[in-house]
Amino acid sequence: MSSREECVSIDLEGRSYNIVVGEGSLHAATTFEGLPSAHAALIVSNTTIAPLYAATLRSAIKSRFPVVHEVLLPDGEAYKNWETLQLIFDALLSNACDRKTVLFALGGGVVGDMTGFAAASYMRGVPFVQVPTTLLAQVDSSVGGKTAINHPQGKNMIGAFYQPRLVVCDLATLDSLPLRELSAGLAEVIKYGPIADVDFLDWLESSIEDLMARDRAALAHAVRRSCEIKAWVVSQDEKETGLRAILNFGHTFGHAIEAGMGYGVWLHGEGVAAGMVMAAELSRRLGLVDAAFVERLTALIARAGLPTKGPVLDAADNAGRYLELMRIDKKSEGGEIRFVLIDGPGKAVVRAAPDALVREVIDACCG
Numbered sequence: 001m002s003s004r005e006e007c008v009s010i011d012l013e014g015r016s017y018n019i020v021v022g023e024g025s026l027h028a029a030t031t032f033e034g035l036p037s038a039h040a041a042l043i044v045s046n047t048t049i050a051p052l053y054a055a056t057l058r059s060a061i062k063s064r065f066p067v068v069h070e071v072l073l074p075d076g077e078a079y080k081n082w083e084t085l086q087l088i089f090d091a092l093l094s095n096a097c098d099r100k101t102v103l104f105a106l107g108g109g110v111v112g113d114m115t116g117f118a119a120a121s122y123m124r125g126v127p128f129v130q131v132p133t134t135l136l137a138q139v140d141s142s143v144g145g146k147t148a149i150n151h152p153q154g155k156n157m158i159g160a161f162y163q164p165r166l167v168v169c170d171l172a173t174l175d176s177l178p179l180r181e182l183s184a185g186l187a188e189v190i191k192y193g194p195i196a197d198v199d200f201l202d203w204l205e206s207s208i209e210d211l212m213a214r215d216r217a218a219l220a221h222a223v224r225r226s227c228e229i230k231a232w233v234v235s236q237d238e239k240e241t242g243l244r245a246i247l248n249f250g251h252t253f254g255h256a257i258e259a260g261m262g263y264g265v266w267l268h269g270e271g272v273a274a275g276m277v278m279a280a281e282l283s284r285r286l287g288l289v290d291a292a293f294v295e296r297l298t299a300l301i302a303r304a305g306l307p308t309k310g311p312v313l314d315a316a317d318n319a320g321r322y323l324e325l326m327r328i329d330k331k332s333e334g335g336e337i338r339f340v341l342i343d344g345p346g347k348a349v350v351r352a353a354p355d356a357l358v359r360e361v362i363d364a365c366c367g
């Protein structure tokens with residue numbers, strides 16, 4: 001590991017792995033030293049990212065894998081589905097890849113989630129590595145082993161828990177990220193403050209402009225601290241039987257926005273941003289936080305260039321449409337929606353809320 005790299009470990013007994021956070025890590029063969037050896041690797045990427053970074057990754061791993069195949073997926077959340085997943089299986093089978101083949105997910109959360117799901121199911125499981133190239137993927141989706149595709153009726157509804165062998169976050173890849181995508185990633189960074197770490201929330205308030213300006217030191221701290229918090233949560237509750245659900249702060253409303261608008265219209269992070277404001281406001285109306293906390297969080301989200309209000313999904317009955325979509329959420333139990341709420345800054349709880357109150361929040365927070 002070079003001096004400009006740091007390593008966060010995720011402790012999962014036989015499935016522990018490292019998250020490397022560095023600058024230029026993608027160039028170094030040493031980054032990939034601990035991986036199992038195999039005859040072949042498959043780089044899974046998309047048509048936007050591969051021209052930027054696939055040659056670099058290929059060069060870094062070529063000494064470990066005599067044959068490196070590549071498959072490029074269409075770019076976008078709208079393609080996170082069965083048809084696109086099939087392209088990965090087609091590439092594996094047409095190249096006669098065996099069960100030792102290592103998959104590399106080179107891209108954002110969409111490529112990562114689909115590659116992980118393909119790795120979980122090809123020959124009942126092959127090793128895979130996450131090489132996240134968006135801020136969102138570096139701070140969240142590449143870590144923790146959630147893999148999935150969308151269903152037209154619900155976000156991430158079909159998938160598996162399947163851990164990568166290594167996560168490589170090269171901060172240099174964030175230089176080419178469009179600003180809107182950087183902001184979307186900041187939504188997932190911000191979420192860690194209210195749910196788990198008030199000091200981090202304070203730091204974000206003093207550093208948000210540096211992050212928006214892609215200051216490398218600020219980004220390094222944000223990625224490392226986010227990964228530390230996520231690793232701490234996932235190590236205690238890998239399969240989301242309890243604690244891990246707090247990582248979905250803002251996501252119940254956010255997933256409804258994504259599905260209701262049509263996948264790809266609102267970015268995932270944008271839905272989460274507006275969703276966090278709604279969840280904070282619901283927390284306030286339930287007496288868990290005060291108005292000052294909601295204002296504080298809303299202001300930070302706005303400074304990160306993110307929406308603080310949700311869209312209107314149905315002009316006739318907007319709240320009804322949100323409720324209908326939110327009932328398909330994975331946290332729902334027996335049709336009852338369960339929300340991640342803030343129970344004082346730095347502490348999250350998961351609980352149901354009366355429909356009437358949720359309707360009031362949606363009416364107040366959309367438009």
Ligand code: NAD
Binds near residue numbers: 077108
């Ligand atoms: P994304 O994968 O669609 O990437 C965003 C856009 O940026 C794409 O157009 C992509 O091609 C482009 N891009 C990626 N890296 C780039 C770079 N370095 N330079 C230029 N362009 C680049 O979106 P995302 O925000 O990374 O991920 C969102 C997805 O992640 C959603 O599907 C969400 O459900 C999922 N997610 C999963 C988890 C999990 O735990 N598995 C957690 C959070 C989000």
Ligand code: GLY
Binds near residue numbers: 140141143244247248
């Ligand atoms: N992004 C939420 C989780 O990984 O649990």
